[in-house]
Amino acid sequence: MVLEKDSSILGYPGETSKALHADHHDVCKFESPKDPNYITVRNVLKSILSKILSTTKSSRAAFVDRKNSQDLKSLLSISDHPDIDYIFFRDQWTQGTSDWILEDETYLEWFGYPQVSMQNHVLWIHGGAAAGKSVLASFIINNIIEQGYDCQYFFIRFGDQKKRTISHLLRSIVYQVAQAVPEYLSHILELAAEEIDFEKARTTVIWEKLFKSILFKLRRQEPLYWVLDGLDEAEDPKAIVRLLSDISSSLVPLRILFVSRKTSDLMSAFERLPKGVAYFQVTLEGRVKDLRSYIEHELQLSGDAGFKDEIVRKVLENAQSNFLVSISNHLG
Secondary structure, eight states: OOSOGGGSOOOOTTOOOOOOSOOTTTTTOOSSTTOHHHHHHHHHHHHHHHHHHHHHHHHHHHHHHHHHHHHHHHHHTOOSOTHHHHHHHHTTOOTTSSGGGGGOHHHHHHHTOSSOOSSEEEEEEEOOTTSSHHHHHHHHHHHHHHTTOEEEEEEOOTTOGGGGSHHHHHHHHHHHHHHHOHHHHHHHHHGGGGTOOTTTSOHHHHIIIIIITTGGGSOOSSOEEEEEEOGGGSSOHHHHHHHGGGGGGOSSOEEEEEEEOOOHHHHHHHHTSOTTEEEEEEEOTTOOHHHHHHHHHHOOOOSOHHHHHHHHHHHHHHHTTOHHHHHHHHHO
C-alpha cells in the first residue's frame, strides 16, 4: 500500500476515492486500454465530465428561460405579476364554499367533460354585488391548475385604471400563454424585430398580431382555460366580448370563463356570439350554500345546535345573498 486512505483524499464535497493496483512509478502508466487501472481512471473521468456537462446544460437552460421571460416582459410591457390578485382572492376562500360549481352540469359541459372537444366554449357566471364572484373565480382557477391543465387568468379591478383596459388584459393573457406553450413563446419573441410598442398599440393590433395571426394557428390538442373576473368593471366590456367572434377559427381549443354582474349590455353582447362558439351561463342567484358555509365559519357561537341554527337562519335571511351584508350583521 502506497498511501493510507485518509492520506489520499482531499476532503472536497462529493469527492470519490478509488484504489489502484500500482506504485508511485506505475500509477500513471498503463499497458493498454484494457489495463484495469486505465479502465478505472477512464470511468471516473467520464463520470466527472458527465456531471459537469449535465450541470452546465441545466444552468444554460435555466439562464435561457430567465432571459426569454425577461425579454417577453419587456416586449409586452408587463410590470406586475398576474398571480397577485389571484392569491389575494384565493386567501379569502372559506372551506366548504364554491365546490358546488364542480358538480354543476353547465360548468362541466363548458369544461369539456366527459371528454375535451375541439369546439371553443364560453361560459358566463353572473351574480349580484358582493356575491363572492371573485373568490369563486379564484377557486375555479385553482381547481383547473390542480388538474394539470394550462390556465391563464386576469382580474379586472375598477379601482385600478390600468387593469380596466383591454390592452393590459390581452397582454397579460399573452404573457401567461407564452409561459405555458414554448412554441408560442418563440413566435412572440420573433416579433421583437418589428419593434412594436404593444403597451401603446391599439387593441385591434394586439389581437391581430398576437392572437389571430399566431396563437389561433397553433395546432394543439390540450385546451387553454382563461378565467376573466370582473368583466363588467372593464372600460368597454362589450368590446371584450366582441373579440370572441374570432375564436371560432382557433385551432387551439379555448375554454373562456367570464365572471361579472349581470347587465343588459353584456346579455346582448353574449347573445351575439357566432354559432361556432358554444355559449353557456350560470347564475349565482338563489345559491345560499356558500353564504351559509361562510356565516357558520365566521360565527363562533356557544350554545346548542338549535340555537346556532336559528342565528345562522336569521343572518342568512337578512344577508340577501350578499357576503358584505352578512359580515355587517355579524359585527352588529
